[in-house]
Amino acid sequence: MSQPIKLSIPSHPKYLGLIRKVLQELLDYHKTPEETERHLILCVDEACSNVIKHGYGGPCEEPIEATFHIDSDDFKVQIRDYGKQCDSSQIKPRCVNEIKPGGLGTHFINEIMDDVSYCTERVKGTLFTMAKKLKRELTSAQEKNKE
Amino acid sequence: MSSSTKVRDILAPLFQEYNKAIIxxxxxxxxxxxxxIVTLVEELQWSHSSQNKFRLVSxxxxVKxxxxxxxxxxxxxxxxEALVG
Structure with missing residues (x-):
């Protein structure tokens, strides 16, 4: 896919279902294995939830812009917000043995994605980028099916 | 994210009203x-403190x-089998 797919939603949890559906359609189109699809959708949903909770301080109508790039091997998503800039040194995944609100979504993202980065070099907000190699996932899913 | 509060509001009173297993x-x-997940873990912790059983089925x-x-x-x-008995 040469052209990225862009979607902008208001920063309210009621729109998270929309972003999940669009991503599912996109991954279906690229014949992504079902389990990988679920994992990628979870990461994007958690990243957008973090923007709503921490970037904008709760549900509101500020923009969250998601840009999806899919090539044969690579999945990359960029989540742009215009809220409070995050200090990436303060973002810590919650230990799974210590389940409390906050940090579990970041744990999912770190567990699933290959690369994660936060860029705050802008006047307002954060550009959050997550990437994953799809080919590796595809191969392991094919091997699983052979067993 | 949008349903967690609703689920918490439904489940929390059940632990106070019923002295049985909640499935x-x-x-x-x-x-x-x-x-x-956090909501369900909170309910599980609540069930431990109130000595009620808390089970997830199907x-x-x-989700799995x-x-x-x-x-x-x-x-x-x-x-x-939690549904039986």
Whole structure:
């Protein structure tokens, strides 16, 4: 896919279902294995939830812009917000043995994605980028099916 | 994220009103996020403190998957036999 797919939603949890559906359609189109699809959708949903909770301080109508790039091997998503800039040194995944609100979504993202980065070099907000190699996932899913 | 508060509001009074096992049927839940997991963990902790049993049944692949990432499946009682008796 040469052209990225862009979607902008208001920063309210009621729109998270929309972003999940669009991503599912996109991954279906690229014949992504079902389990990988679920994992990628979870990461994007958690990243957008973090923007709503921490970037904008709760549900509101500020923009969250998601840009999806899919090539044969690579999945990359960029989540742009215009809220409070995050200090990436303060973002810590919650230990799974210590389940409390906050940090579990970041744990999912770190567990699933290959690369994660936060860029705050802008006047307002954060550009959050997550990437994953799809080919590796595809191969392991094919091997699983052979067993 | 949008349903977690509603689920918490439904489940919390059950622990106070009923002195029995609470079984949550997740067959109609195709997706759960971290806030949903946290809500269910809170209810599990509540059940421990009130000495009630708390069980999850009929987990769909999407929900089971997220529990597996958290490695929490072993913490919850997810046996289908929980519905019997």
């Amino acid at each position: 949550v049927d997740l067959s109609g839940v195709s997706y759960i996020d971290s806030s949903g 987990l769909t692949p999407g 998957d997220v529990f597996e990432i958290t490695r929490l499946l072993t913490v919850f009682d997810t046996k289908e």
